Amino acid sequence: MVALRGRQARAVLAVNLVARQDGDAMKHPEQSGDHGTSTSSQASSSEGTAVPQRQGKGHSERDEAHAPGLSMDGARVGGRSAPSRMAPRATGKPPLPRVLAVANQKGGVGKTTTTVNLGAALAEMGYRVLVVDLDPQGNATTGLGVNARNLDASIYDVLLHDVPIEDCIEPTNLRNLFLVPATIDLAGAEIELVPTFSRELRLKRAVAAVLDDFDFVLIDCPPSLGLLTVNALAAANEVAVPIQCEYYALEGLGQLLSNIERVRANLNPGLSVTTIIMTMFDARTRLGEQVVDEVRRHFGDRVCRSVVPRTVRLSEAPSYGQPIIVFDPTCRGATAYRELAKEVSGGAPQRVG
Secondary structure (H helix, E strand, O other), X not given: OHHHHHHHHHHHHHHHHHHHHHHHHOOOOEOOOOXXXXXXXXXXXXXXXXXXXXXXXOOOHHHHHOOXXXXXXXXXXXXXXXXXXXXXXXXXXXXXXXXXXEOOOOOOOOHHHHHHHHHHHHHHOXXXXXXXXXXXXXXXXXXXXXXXXXXXXOHHHXXXXXXXXXXXXXXXXXXXXXXXXXXXXXXXXXXXXXXXXXXXXXXXXXXXXXXXXXXEEEEEOOOOOOHHHHHHHXXXXXXXXXXXXXOHXXXXXXXXXXXXXXXXXXXXXXXXXXXXXXXOEOOOOHHHHHHHHHHHHXXXXXXXXXXXXXXXXXXXXXXXXXXXHHXXXXXXXXXXXXXXXXXXXXXXXXXXX
């Protein structure tokens, strides 16, 4: 029990570190206020799409010291959302088409799983979705059932050889869902892009050529903060950040937000962090609840209400080359991503034509 509380304390310290790093990097403070995004106390561990709030006898004095009333940026916030210092976000959802970079330099937090399954859930709702696999590992490509060995062109050719992106778009086994695949060649793109003219904006120009054909473009970023990720941030107008509900996933968050701010200041003034997605939530652990509570308290309504649970079915689906809504439409993971798609879309009507 002592060890568990120690991990909770480290998780809280990590979020406080993010708050300080975020405050140093951002130039436009914004008071997020009380957004009413506290987790539901009625959710059960079997559902996994909402986080139960800890109350009652098991809540010790030591837990109280690290839960409600925690100080963020040196101010006591109580039950209200802490000040957020990320780029200001307009109320409501941006108009279609929307380009979202799914980014987090920490590996294994669910970027590719979220890109593939959120894209599939949006396509199921009737939106035309383009997934751009910008990760040299190519997991989004295989996860959507596309064999990289049979491709004539990939995102590598778009970035380095000026191949039109429409020549690389591949259909998937789900209606309205399309893919720009990645191959292992992309592993060398970071170095090959260095001497290239306007290297940070090559993806932006490529995506602009097909943007009117889609409602959503989701860019799966690599687990790094190199030129590929910078290209994704320059091409996007929004950033979605998946955060694993564990301590280590919080450690690099401040640096990610700092880099997003640099891109916003120098390359893409319209860029903003609009969506934070809590992934791999395990309702059996109090540490997971602690991480979710603190992230919600600091980032307010940028954190999606739907929490993605840790399930075996989500891990199995990529080996069959299928999104979770195709592989197991009724499992908890499929339900979570459908609810997440509703939040991200904001109910925007599909465009005609």
